[in-house]
Each structure stands twice: as structure tokens, then as C-alpha cells.
Amino acid sequence: MDPKLTEVSQFFDRFKAAFVRKDFDTCTKLLSELKVKLTEFRSLPPLFEDTPNAVHELTLARDIYEHAVVLSVKDEDQDAFERDFFQLKPYYTDARNRLPPSPQEYPILGLNLLRLLVQNRIAEFHTELELLSSIALENPCIKHAVELEQSFMEGAYNRVLSARQTVPHETYVYFMDLLAKTVRDEIAGCSEKAYDYLSISDARQMLLFTSDQELLKYSEEEHPEWEIKNGFVYFQKAKETTPCKEIPSLQLINQTLSYARELERIV
Amino acid sequence: MATMVSSAGGLLAMLNETHPLLKLHALSNLNNLVDNFWPEISTSVPVIESLYEDEEFDQHQRQLAALLVSKVFYYLGELNDSLSYALGAASLFDVSEDSDYVHTLLAKAIDEYANFKSKAAESNDDTTNVDPRLEAIVERMLNKCILDGKYQQAMGIAIECRRLDKLEEAITKSDNVHGTLSYCINVSHSFVNLREYRREVLRLLVKVYQKLPSPDYLSICQCLMFLDEPEGVASILEKLLRSENKDDALLAFQIAFDLVENEHQAFLLNVRDRLSTPNTQPAEPEQPKSGEADSGQNESAAPDDAQMTDGSSASTVSTREADPSEVLYSERLMKIKGILSGETSIQLTLQFLYSHNKSDLLILKTIKQSVEMRNSVCHSATIYANAIMHAGTTVDTFLRENLDWLSRATNWAKFSATAGLGVIHRGHLQQGRSLMAPYLPQGGAGGGGSPYSEGGALYALGLIHANHGEGIKQFLRDSLRSTNVEVIQHGACLGLGLAALGTADEDIYDDIKSVLYTDSAVAGEAAGISMGLLMVGTASEKASEMLTYAHETQHEKIIRGLALGIALTVYGREEEADTLIEQMTRDQDPILRYGGMYALALAYSGTANNKAIRQLLHFAVSDVSDDVRRTAVLALGFVLYSEPEQTPRIVSLLSESYNPHVRYGAALAVGISCAGTGLSEAISLLEPLTSDVVDFVRQGALIAMAMVMVQISEASDSRVGTFRRQLEKIILDKHEDTMSKMGAILASGILDAGGRNVTIRLLSKTKHDKITAVVGLAVFSQFWYWYPLIYFISLSFSPTAFIGLNYDLKVPKFEFLSHARPSLFEYPKPTMVPTTTSAVKLPTAVLSTSAKAKARAKKEAEQKANAEKSSGAESSSTGASTGKGKSSTEKDGDTMQVDGAPEKKSEPEPSFEILTNPARVVPAQEKCIKFLEEGRYVPVKLAPSGFVLLRDLRPTEPEVLSLTDTPSSTTSTTGGVSAAAGQQGSASAMAVDEEPQPPQPFEFNS
8 A cells, every 4th residue: 555645544543543532623733734734636626637546635634634624513613614624625515526425524514505605605505505416415415405495584493493403413403503693683673673672671572682691792793883772772773774875866967078188079 | 547636726725725835836736736726826815925035945835836826917907916926036036937927027028127227227317226137138139139049039128128238249249240230220219219229229230340351331330320430430431431342432432321311411511521631632723713614604703602512623623633542532522522412312303303204294284284373372283383393304495485484473473473483493502693694683782673573582592402501501691781671681691591501500590580679570480490491400509599589589480480490400319408498398389389399290200109109189179379289280290200100000090080170280290290101191192181171171181182292193092192182173173262272283293293203202212301391391391381391392302313323423325124113103194185286295205215225326316305304394385386296206216216116005114124323213123123233334233223333244345324414514615694594494405496586584674
């Protein structure tokens, strides 16, 4: 076997051991080195050269990146998740016909969908969805994310929150927690539009807070424009949006006049 | 099976990794993939940019990032950003890479650099620092071009970027230095718009030329002439003249002729004066008894005219000297001085035009008969047409035959009738004064002549001596001073301006100025124009003086004259004139704005400068005055004459304007810039205008059409024939407007100008502007206001001739080949009158006759040729019938003999024709000219037309000359005293016995 490949495999074994130990710091360090080492394999994306060990290398690399993704979730690092996921993606899409499918594929795709949902990037969520085959859509991990999105869109926020209990994979929990916050932001946004003001207790209930304190803290951090007085939350200020754009009448008049002048000049 | 990535997302994500090696890996992979994935990458550009700006990275990685960003920006179409990042990529940006990206960016870089350099040069700021990286890229590109042998590209870039050092390198390293140099001269003339910079380039070229082992003196002198450095030319000429080798002398003569062709009078005089006089020669005899030539002829004409013959007499003196090399030199010096003063070429041209005159008197006769007697406009138009048709041929038969008719011209018509003689005798330097003598004001004696004919005569003298007025200036000045009749002043001013064209003579200027300050409308107008002519192209301070007076005076005529005069002073000065132009075009007075248009036209004449074109187009559509608009369009013709193909395209929209003035301007613009080209687009544009609804548009279109079609034969463009018939129809039509009728008459004149042997040419063969021609046309276009200015068109005529000369500057027999069907370039068929049997029969086969005519005794041939001439000329005079009958039969017989009678009508036309020196070679024919290899003479310069010096390979054999001596020089023996002297003189070479007596000297009176 290729010495480089052996080296990477050994490294990866150490990484996995650390991973099981939940020694995430060591994991991150090892992962970084692993990634550097992977750049030396020419069979990996984007080159996809046909080296004798191509399949082996690809499989190994995919495995590493899958672990990286999971690690980032455990580490609760969304940026790292995105980074690793995108690097993993070519193994699923472009190398599909060279490698046996990975058991981790659907859970990770589902995770990604969930992440997009959490970050409220609905457009990208649907783009990703479109790229999936119909078989993939049947998978419980994917299905879970899709259903969540539907509930989210419908405004059935209670269903979203209750879905936390039915996660198909343990890694999903982290994102489900984050989803609650996204839901709250959505509700806050809607309330601004819907009400001029709300009583603090109503607002607390609406925004799914357990105490007034939490509400006040949230209001301070996220919506400083809200005014809280006399036991009411006033949204007025936020409503004062910029008036609709002024009609550029002067500019139009000038333009028309200059056209007329030009017409006069036409020979 | 190769697997391709479907997205750059993975790599882009890798850019955000913390480990630098991963970033590098991502960057280099992205760099390879950017051609396909730039849309994806473009969203991440900020990330990559920050990598480039990150000081912590190593140099290579940052450059790579810059290259990547540059490529993305290139795909996004943001070339400026792309370039600035490419500069950041430094050496990673590979100029030799063959990709669209690199090509585009290189072009951009060079543009940018050139832009920068020219801005720096304009602001005269040497300290402005060009981005050294940009400079490095351009230099890398230049070096690569030179290494790859793409010298022309390298030169182009170097010129654009003002890198004269690189230009020199490219030229000297090229494998064909001469070829590259001439290419470079061409480029610098056609693409370098800034006058100052062009001079720098040319100076460099001269330097390179001089370093060559075998310098090409012809080209050097052309460059020096453009640089206005007479010293250089003079020293080269002197070196060549002092050489033992006869060929060098021939080359010197050739150079001189080429210089003369550019009509730069002041420069030529300078060169002439700088040629050192032979050491051993005593002071030149001041007045060798007024020469043998002129002494017997006319006392009054002697002092001035004789100076011109000084040359010949002086040379005889010098031959007596002892030192043979000095003798040789002084002999050659005489010749070259003759050439440089223009006399030799004018004389030869005159001989050529006279001997080859093919004007068709019947056309004039038709015009004369169809024009109503009372219509003075058409009457004088006919006189103009006659003058133009016979310009420079000295044939005034028509006038002689119609003295009665001519006497109907009164007042100003008389002025122009007299001036017309000047056009006919144009270039007749020796005899000019005596020819005009009967009409000239008799100094002090109060003579009975009408002021109109006197003024006209002075104007005529100016036309005869246009641009060569050394000998006549003094006389014109005296005439100007001694009169206070405004008509005479008018004529004298114009004459003086013409004779002293461009000499910037202060004394003359003061004389004319005093006329201007009399504030007489008639004289003042001429004075204004005359001042301009005098100061042409000098950009002198006088312009502001003239402008001030233009503001003071009340007379529109004077303002107009001054406006044109001011415009003339900035001739060819390009950017230098901008302040003045600005001042004029912003004036309240439309007449001065009108002058501003001319200033634009003349300052940028022949440069096709975009700025000037833009300005003119702007005025053409926005000025409130029709006059200004018309002139603005017309001025386009001057700016564009170096690229005639452009003009029809640019003015095509204007030619459909609702405003007739603009249409008129468009017609003349095309006429001016496409003159003599016969350009198909130009004709197509003018055709509809010749049947415009407005009379003066028709007039302009007809004249313009004639200018375009001059010397184009019907065989090469059938529309020429159609046009001739159209002209005839208009002239014969009783109900046609006077304006268009006049246009048609003038057009017929221009179409057959100069005995059908001249064309209108604004550029010399070496692509220099011909100053006289341009000025002539500019003033000509003023005829809208003042008909006598029509005669200025004669300044723009240049003979289409090949004249080969031997060492003695004589015209030897020499044959060469025109590789085209003869009918393509032949003279138009003479018009026929079916009713009369004694119709004029012009010779048709002169060119081929000479093929075997050699065999005949020279004298006999001469006699016959002259007889033919006279048969054409003297057609309707009484008693001519017998002589003519004989001569024509003789001629017919002769043709048969000479050609061996091979040509029956059914026979196919030969595909070539043999031409004999001197021959008519029309511009379109020039590319068909071939020189025979085994001939006796070899041309010094392979030029298809113009004056060409011939090297004699068999100098021992006796030479056969084909042009007889000048018609005028023999005159002296016959000794005519009167005005007819010239005519008679020119006829004097004929065998006299068969001829009727020459007509008596005539003078018409009202």
C-alpha cells in the first residue's frame, strides 16, 4: 500500500480514537493536518486523476470529511460545518459513480438542510432539495428536514418545536435547539407587523419565553427599537419604515426636454 | 473516464480554512478552474481579495490570489479592476500565454500605458510616475514582440506608448530595416495625431536612417522636410552634388523634385539659399545683359522675368572656371537650384500640358451657344469653365475666337475674364508679365484701361506665379501702392497673396494692411484673404490683429475676408490652433464662427482628427446660422481628405438633412475629400443630390461630382458618361435654374480641367499635404460669396504625368508599360457634331504614334505634332480648312504607318499599352505601370508618376529627346511684343508654312 495512504490512515485512526474519547481539541488539530495531507492526493477533487489507489483514497477522504462534519456539529461550529460540508459534497455528487454510497450520506445531507433552515436561508434550502433524488427524499433524515421546513413556512411553530423529540439522529439535536431561536425571530418579525403593541405577558407567551426577564433581555439584544413601558411592548418605532421612493419627476422632465432638443437637431 | 467537478464550492470553502497550505491548494486549483467556474467564484471575490491583501502570506500566494481575482474580474467585464489585480500578480501574469484573458488584458494594459504616457507628455510633466508594474508589463510585451520578429507590432506599440527608445530598438533589430522604416513613416503620418510627437518620431527616424550603411536619402529628406530642417536637406544635397558619381547627382535631382512636389515654398527657398556656392566662382553676374533669352523681347518685362533665366546664363559663366570638380559642382548646383525654385518642374509641366492638351472645344461651344446672352451669370460661368478647362495649357483659342462674345463681360465679369487668362497661363513664369501687359495698369501714365481689367490682370499675375512669386512680387507691390482704385487694389491684393503664398513677408503684409485700413469693402475683403495667404501656416501673432479689426469694421465682406484669412494662418498647426479656434467659434458674429469652421478645417486638414470631426459635426447640427452649418459640413471634407473612404460614410446622414445648406456642405465635403478618386460611394452619395429640389444644392453637387470624377474614364465607371450627358442636358435646358446651370457649366470645366491632363490632388505622392492645393480649395469654396475666387481651384490641379528626365534635365525618349487595357484610362472621346463636316477632329492616338515615330526625322515628327495641335486649336478660324484637312489626313496616315495598321475595330483590345515619356498616367493607372527591363534608361526611383530621373545605361549613344524645347524659350527669336506673345510663342515651334497667320493680338473692350 502507498506509504502516504498508510500514513493518512494511521492519522485518521488516531483522530477516530480521539473522537470517541470526545477529545475535540485533539480532533481539530489532527483534522487540520489530515486535510493538508489530503491535498497531496491527486485522485481527489477537483483533479480526479485515475491513480491506482483512487477508490481507496477517495473513500478515505470522504470518511475524513464526514467525520469533520460531525465533529463541527459536536463542536457547535456552524462555519466549520459549512466549510467541511462543501468540501465533502463533491464526494457525494461528482464521485458518486466511483464509490459505494456512504451510510452517512443522508444524515449529513439532512443536517445541512437543517442548518440552512436554522440560518433561515430558505432559498438555498430549496436549491439543495431540488438536487436530491426521489429516493433520497424518502429517507427519514431528509424527510424530517423537509417536514420541519413545511411547518416552519406554515407558521405551525409549535410543531417545529415539538419535532425536537423525534430527531432521527443524535447530531440533529444541536440544530433543533438553534431552530427555536430562528422561530422566535420569525414570530418577533410577524408581531411587529401585526400589532402596534402587546402586553408584556402576551408578548412573553407569543415569543415562547418562560419569564419576563428573558423577554426583556431578548428585546434589548435583538430589537433595541422596541419600547417597553407601562407593561406594554410598543413596536411603533420599528414600523416607521422609509416612505416609498420619490418619483424622479425632475429628472424625467429634464430627460424628456433633452430628447425633444435632440429631435430638433436630427438632420 | 475523467470525472469533472460540478462546482467550485468545495474549493471556495477551503479558502476559509485556517491552514495556509490549504488556502494555497485551493487557490491554485481555483486558478485552473476559473475559466469554467467564474460565476461561482465571483461571489467569493472579497475573500480572495482579502487573501491578496493579507500581509502575512508569502509573496507567491498573494500573487496567485491577485491573478485569480483578475481573471474573475476579466470575466465579469471589469477590465479596470482586472488590470489592477493583474499588475498585482506581477510575474505570474504571463504575457506569452495564448488566451483571451491575456490578450484582452495586454491590450488594456497597453492602452492604459499609452494613455498615461500621452497625458504625461501633454501636461509636460516628466515627474509623473507611471505604475512601474504597468511599465514592466508593456516592456515585457515589447521585448517579446521584438524577439518573435513581430517588428511592426512592436513599433506600433512603441509609438502608441511614446517609447522612442523601444521604437529605435525595434527598427534597428528588424531584418529589413528599410522596409520597417518606411512602414514607420507611414504609421507616423496616419496614426500619430499630435504634431509635436510626430516630429519627435520623425527626428528619431532620421537619426536611424543616418546610421544605416546605405542611407535612403529620398526618405531622409522627406522626413527632414516635414521637420522643417532645411540645413539637413541642404547638406545631403550638397554631399550628393559634390560626389564624383553621376548617379548621386541624379539622386539629388530626384530628391529636389520630390521636395518640390510638396509645394512648401518657404522651405524650398531656405534649402536653396543654404547650398554653398562653388569656391572658385566669382560673384554671380548680377545682370548678364538680361540673358540672351529675354533681351530682344520686351524691355519692360526684362528686370523681373530675367532673373529666372539667370540660372542658365550663370552656368555658362561658371564653366569657364578652372577647377573641374568645382565646375561640375557649380553646374549641378545651377540645375538643382532651378529645380528647387520650382522653375524646372513648372516649365516641364507646362510643356507637358501644352503638348498633351486634349480639351474639347466643342463642349465650350455648345455651352456658349446654349447660354442666353443676357444671362451674365452663365456667361461668366462659361468664361470660368474655359479657364479651368485650359488651366496651365496656355491655349486661349476659345477666347480669341469669341472676342465679340467676350466683350459682353462688363465690370466684375470683365475682372474675372481677364483673371481667367492667368489660369490658362498658369506657370508661364517667364512670359507671364508680358502676356498680361496690355491689361496691366500703366504706371502713372493714367492709361485708358478699365480698372476691372487692370485688377483682373493683377490677379491673373498672381495666379500665374502662385507659390512661385519671387520675380513678380515687387511689381505687384508697386501696383498696389500706386493705386487707390478699390477694384485694382482687390486684384493686386489677391495677386500678391498668391505670389507670396506662405512667405510671411513683413513688408508685403504692411502694404496689404494699409489697404485693409482704408475700410473699403471690396479691397478689404481681398486684403483679408491675402493676409491669410501670406501668413499661411505660420500661426503668427498677426491673427489676433486681424481678429481685432474684424470686430471693428462694419463691412461684412471685410469680416468674411479676414475670417478666412485668420483661418489660413493656422493651416496645419493642429493643436496649436485650438485657442484661436475656440475664440472664433464662440464669437457672437456668425461670420467669425464661419471663419472658425475654416480654421478647424485647415488646422486639422488631412489629419482625420477625431476631436476636430466631433466639433465640426456638433456645429453642423447646432449652430443657428445656416452659413456656419454649411461651412462646418464642408470643413469635414478638408479634415478627412487623407482618408477619402471615410467621408461619404460620415456625411451620408447630413446629405439627407432637411436643411439645404447642410446638404450643399455635404456635397462639397465629398467633392473636396474624394477629389479625383472616382470613389464609388462618393458618386452614389452625390447622384441623388444632383437632382435635389433646391437649386444651389444641385449646383454644389454638380461641382462636387465633377471634382470626384475628374480624369475617371467612362470605361472604369459608366456613371461618368451618364454624368456628362446630365451636364449637357442641364446646360441645354432652357427652363433650368441659373444656379444649377452655372454649376453644370463649372462642372464641365472641372471635369475636363487642364486639357484633361490634371487631377485635383491634396496629398503629394509621399502623403504630405500639398499646401497650395489645400489653400486653393479652401479659398475656392468661398465662391459662394464671390465668383472670382473660383479660379483658386487651379491651385489644386496637379498634372497626372510621368515625366522622365535625364542628367541634363531633358526629356529623353523612354518607353514603359501600362499593364491595363488602354480604354480604361484613355481620354474621353471628343464630342461630335453630326451636321458639319469640318468638325473638329482631335487626334486620338498620339501616345501610340510615337512608338515608331522615332524612325522618322525628329524635325518632321515635331512639325507634324504641332500641326496636329494647331488643327485642334485653330479649328474654326477662316482659311484653316485646307491646312487642317491636310494635317488630319496626314495624321491618319501616320497612325496607320506607325502602328503597322494592325488594329481593326473587331479585334480584341490589347491588355497593355506602351507609353512614351512624357506620358499621361492617371492616378488609377499608377499601379499598372511597369518599367521595361532591357531599356536604355533605368529610373532612379520606382515611381509610377511625377518627375523621375532616369539613369542612362548607354551614355555614349546620342540621345533622342521627345519634348521639344519649351514653347516660351524660342519665343525670343520671333519677338512678339504684345499680349499674344505667349500664344504665338508657343506656336512658334510649328512649321509655319502651312499655317494661317496667327491671330492678331487682341484686347477686348466693353
